Amino acid sequence: MKFTKASPLRGELSIPGDKSISHRSIMFGSLAKGTTEITNFLQGADCLSTIACFHKMGIDIENNKDSVIVHGNGLFGLKKPETILDCGNSGTTTRLISGLLSAQNFDVTLTGDDSIKKRPMKRIMDPLSHMGADIRSLEGNGCAPLAITGKKLYGIHYTSRVASAQVKSAILLAGLYAEGETKVTEPYVSRNHSEIMLKHFGADVTTEGTTASIRPARELYGSRIIVPGDISSAAFFIAAGLLVPGSEILMKHVGINPTRDGILSVCRDMGADITLLNKNTDSGEPTADILVKSSCLRGTEIGGAIIPTLIDELPIIAAMACFAEGETIIKDAGELKVKESNRIEVMVQNLSAMGADVTETEDGMIIRGGKPLHGAVIDSRLDHRIAMTFAVAGLCADGETEIKGAECVNISYPGFYQDLERLGK
Ligand SMILES: O=C(O)C1=C[C@@H](OP(=O)(O)O)[C@@H](O)[C@H](O)C1
Numbered sequence: 381m382k383f384t385k386a387s388p389l390r391g392e393l394s395i396p397g398d399k400s401i402s403h404r405s406i407m408f409g410s411l412a413k414g415t416t417e418i419t420n421f422l423q424g425a426d427c428l429s430t431i432a433c434f435h436k437m438g439i440d441i442e443n444n445k446d447s448v449i450v451h452g453n454g455l456f457g458l459k460k461p462e463t464i465l466d467c468g469n470s471g472t473t474t475r476l477i478s479g480l481l482s483a484q485n486f487d488v489t490l491t492g493d494d495s496i497k498k499r500p501m502k503r504i505m506d507p508l509s510h511m512g513a514d515i516r517s518l519e520g521n522g523c524a525p526l527a528i529t530g531k532k533l534y535g536i537h538y539t540s541r542v543a544s545a546q547v548k549s550a551i552l553l554a555g556l557y558a559e560g561e562t563k564v565t566e567p568y569v570s571r572n573h574s575e576i577m578l579k580h581f582g583a584d585v586t587t588e589g590t591t592a593s594i595r596p597a598r599e600l601y602g603s604r605i606i607v608p609g610d611i612s613s614a615a616f617f618i619a620a621g622l623l624v625p626g627s628e629i630l631m632k633h634v635g636i637n638p639t640r641d642g643i644l645s646v647c648r649d650m651g652a653d654i655t656l657l658n659k660n661t662d663s664g665e666p667t668a669d670i671l672v673k674s675s676c677l678r679g680t681e682i683g684g685a686i687i688p689t690l691i692d693e694l695p696i697i698a699a700m701a702c703f704a705e706g707e708t709i710i711k712d713a714g715e716l717k718v719k720e721s722n723r724i725e726v727m728v729q730n731l732s733a734m735g736a737d738v739t740e741t742e743d744g745m746i747i748r749g750g751k752p753l754h755g756a757v758i759d760s761r762l763d764h765r766i767a768m769t770f771a772v773a774g775l776c777a778d779g780e781t782e783i784k785g786a787e788c789v790n791i792s793y794p795g796f797y798q799d800l801e802r803l804g805k
């Protein structure tokens with residue numbers, strides 16, 4: 381896939397459904413009694429992996445594309461799958477279902493693609509084991525494949541070293557079945573979609589500061605879920621709209637949950653012209669239309685509590701910083717090293733290949749903006765966020781940018797290139 385300097389991007393866009401919320405709607409819908417109808421479900425490969433896993437555990441899920449209907453079997457209605465569960469490229473699938481599988485009355489093995497088999501699972505294995513789970517890394521390297529034998533679990537109060545919604549959610553899902561209360565305290569608040577949706581389905585979940593708590597549930601109840609557009613996907617069009625001169629893009633019905641909206645604050649700090657319109661709430665999740673107009677940006681500093689609220693947007697923010705005046709410092713973002721690729725290393729390598737002035741640090745990077753970028757051959761390492769980031773960078777660079785492995789955008793945004801092309805016409 382090749383990109384050259386773009387003419388202004390103008391028009392309206394419906395951003396595909398939020399990936400985190402789509403995963404959870406299938407998981408919680410499967411554990412609920414009754415039917416869950418999901419609108420604007422993300423048809424990305426990661427969410428399809430979640431559907432496939434629950435299919436294999438006996439759940440009837442009708443995928444009618446824009447709407448998905450889950451016929452839940454109740455909290456104790458999952459069946460032992462006949463084969464290994466394949467989580468594909470999805471960390472969210474692997475970690476969240478490990479939590480609930482730890483409490484079933486069967487054993488199961490989870491695996492995924494080459495990327496998943498390198499991602500750290502000890503972060504969930506440790507707290508789940510403390511709750512009484514029997515969960516083992518088959519290669520003994522703390523990664524998938526994971527063998528889980530369902531056990532009786534007990535509530536714990538876990539203090540997590542990382543602010544991770546996947547760790548928090550795995551523990552809360554185990555806590556649905558555990559004896560007594562389960563609490564998770566994080567260094568900073570991570571995305572709270574599990575807490576919002578579990579409550580929506582009738583679970584006894586509370587939050588106080590950076591601690592989320594759950595009490596065992598007798599039953600969850602199926603519900604209607606309207607999935608907002610994914611702000612992590614909108615981020616690429618926010619950046620493209622800001623960077624390509626003369627652009628104006630309206631993104632409809634995007635999730636702006638405060639645990640996810642860090643990119644909006646960072647853009648405002650950088651001097652971006654962004655307006656939120658038609659603010660609303662769907663299934664407990666705040667939404668808005670986002671209007672961006674091309675802007676001159678300045679550098680900024682990003683670290684601390686805001687990091688979990690924009691963790692998946694850091695690659696595109698780093699690219700934006702190359703076109704901003706002055707220095708941008710990204711710190712406290714060591715978690716980027718354990719995503720689909722090492723996103724610090726891959727960003728620094730690829731931005732440098734395009735002529736950017738960027739230095740890798742222990743937990744982030746420093747970007748001295750304002751130097752024009754030129755086209756290059758970019759290795760996406762099959763990481764969807766990297767491929768989309770460099771498609772946008774390619775629209776603002778001199779010459780041609782070629783992205784290798786460009787098809788990996790299917791993980792979170794199957795129609796990404798078509799949407800980008802449509803706005804440029
Ligand atoms: O819970 C979720 O849906 C997610 C949490 C984040 O991961 P961590 O929990 O590892 O930070 C994020 O990077 C991922 O894309 C989705």
Ligand SMILES: C=C(OP(=O)(O)O)C(=O)O
Nearest residue numbers: 469470471472692719720
């Ligand atoms: C890190 C991501 O997802 P996951 O952890 O679910 O693979 C992502 O989508 O950027």
